[in-house]
Amino acid sequence: MSSPAPGDTTTPVDPAPLVSAPFDAVLFLSFGGPDGPDDVMPFLENVTRGRGIPRERLESVAEHYLHFGGVSPINRLNLEMIDALRDELGRRGMDLPVYFGNRNWHPMVEDTLAEMYTAGHRRILVFPTSAWGGYSGCRQYHEDIDRALTALAGREPGSGRSDGAVVLRKLPQYWSHPAFVAAGADAVRRAMDTLGPGDETPRLVFTAHSVPSSADAASGPATDGGGLYSRQVMAASRAVADELGVTDFDQVWQSRSGPPQIPWLEPDICDHLESLAAEGVRRVVVYPVGFISDHLEVIWDLDNEAAEVAERLGMDYARADTVGPDPRFISMIGDFVEAYAGGNGDLAAMGCGDNGRTCRDRCCVPAARPRK
Ligand SMILES: CC1=C(CCC(=O)O)c2cc3nc(cc4[nH]c(cc5[nH]c(cc1n2)c(C)c5CCC(=O)O)c(CCC(=O)O)c4C)C(CCC(=O)O)=C3C
Numbered sequence: 301m302s303s304p305a306p307g308d309t310t311t312p313v314d315p316a317p318l319v320s321a322p323f324d325a326v327l328f329l330s331f332g333g334p335d336g337p338d339d340v341m342p343f344l345e346n347v348t349r350g351r352g353i354p355r356e357r358l359e360s361v362a363e364h365y366l367h368f369g370g371v372s373p374i375n376r377l378n379l380e381m382i383d384a385l386r387d388e389l390g391r392r393g394m395d396l397p398v399y400f401g402n403r404n405w406h407p408m409v410e411d412t413l414a415e416m417y418t419a420g421h422r423r424i425l426v427f428p429t430s431a432w433g434g435y436s437g438c439r440q441y442h443e444d445i446d447r448a449l450t451a452l453a454g455r456e457p458g459s460g461r462s463d464g465a466v467v468l469r470k471l472p473q474y475w476s477h478p479a480f481v482a483a484g485a486d487a488v489r490r491a492m493d494t495l496g497p498g499d500e501t502p503r504l505v506f507t508a509h510s511v512p513s514s515a516d517a518a519s520g521p522a523t524d525g526g527g528l529y530s531r532q533v534m535a536a537s538r539a540v541a542d543e544l545g546v547t548d549f550d551q552v553w554q555s556r557s558g559p560p561q562i563p564w565l566e567p568d569i570c571d572h573l574e575s576l577a578a579e580g581v582r583r584v585v586v587y588p589v590g591f592i593s594d595h596l597e598v599i600w601d602l603d604n605e606a607a608e609v610a611e612r613l614g615m616d617y618a619r620a621d622t623v624g625p626d627p628r629f630i631s632m633i634g635d636f637v638e639a640y641a642g643g644n645g646d647l648a649a650m651g652c653g654d655n656g657r658t659c660r661d662r663c664c665v666p667a668a669r670p671r672k
């Protein structure tokens with residue numbers, strides 16, 4: 301978490317939100333996922349609205365969800381983290397209630413914000429379930445906040461953001477937080493243990509969600525040369541490997557979508573397993589450092605697809621748990637809430653911003669999307 305580079309202009313913030321008044325509630329903001337078979341297509345349409353994802357890709361992703369009865373584990377996993385966070389805040393004597401809202405499925409963030417407003421909350425800390433910078437990992441969560449505020453202004457005259465009547469402050473990116481790194485390292489240790497002893501140390505492979513190469517190139521402050529997301533993922537992977545004393549590791553990508561002619565970050569985990577097998581590697585541990593819960597992208601793309609490839613290649617394969625349920629991760633969220641609740645948290649931290657404003661000027665701008 302760095303402060304702005306010299307010469308970098310921080311986006312001006314409305315004067316009112318800068319007032320260092322205390323915050324009175326937490327909004328746990330996530331991606332959302334379907335809760336049953338009838339939700340799957342409407343959910344996918346929400347995710348991909350205007351994004352040029354081919355119909356065939358949607359249909360095959362729908363099948364992944366239907367394979368699990370149309371239910372993504374993401375909502376249940378988020379609710380478990382929220383319960384743990386409530387306990388954590390309670391232990392610290394902090395009485396901020398924790399609400400749950402999503403970008404793409406119920407409870408939708410627009411409805412949650414309306415509920416929070418009705419309950420009297422006006423200064424809200426937002427914890428996003430993404431650790432990263434970049435358009436999908438950071439700016440899109442600011443957009444969710446912006447959309448929810450616009451919807452609120454429509455429902456509740458006088459709730460406008462410009463007069464500072466409502467402040468939603470997004471908490472910073474946490475990919476480099478020691479708790480995130482330590483919990484990840486322990487998850488890798490446990491996965492190594494499940495493989496048991498062998499005559500070869502397993503190769504450690506980190507994965508994160510691929511994004512279009514153009515989106516990665518546009519990630520970070522405009523003055524920073526781009527590639528913020530991929531640099532963060534590599535740095536987080538290296539930090540976990542360092543903690544384990546592992547020097548030989550790979551960092552690859554998973555879950556790409558979009559038409560094949562558009563370049564996305566590569567290599568894909570399944571292709572990478574083929575390359576490793578060709579090199580003679582026989583044992584692999586995969587850690588999805590890019591996600592904080594074992595949601596569908598993890599259990600389908602890694603536990604099904606990649607595991608199948610590994611089996612066909614005759615490799616021993618284990619997938620490490622994501623950090624979500626680790627008490628250190630929940631305690632990290634507690635630390636953020638405690639640091640920001642009084643109103644004096646570090647507003648210059650990367651990813652932090654009020655009412656949908658990004659932390660830096662022209663930061664993580666959406667890349668031009670291909671027209672179909
Ligand atoms: C960087 C990143 C994260 C990590 C940061 C974060 O966690 O926020 C993330 C998380 C997630 N992505 C998820 C699901 C999906 N992502 C899709 C599509 C896309 N993701 C993208 C990027 C990311 N995605 C991008 C550039 C697209 C292309 C379309 C677009 O530009 O928007 C699609 C459409 C179909 C497909 O093509 O796969 C689905 C269904 C779920 C929920 C899983 C569940 O339900 O359990 C989660 C947590």
Ligand SMILES: [Fe+2]
Binds near residue numbers: 509
């Ligand atoms: Fe995604």
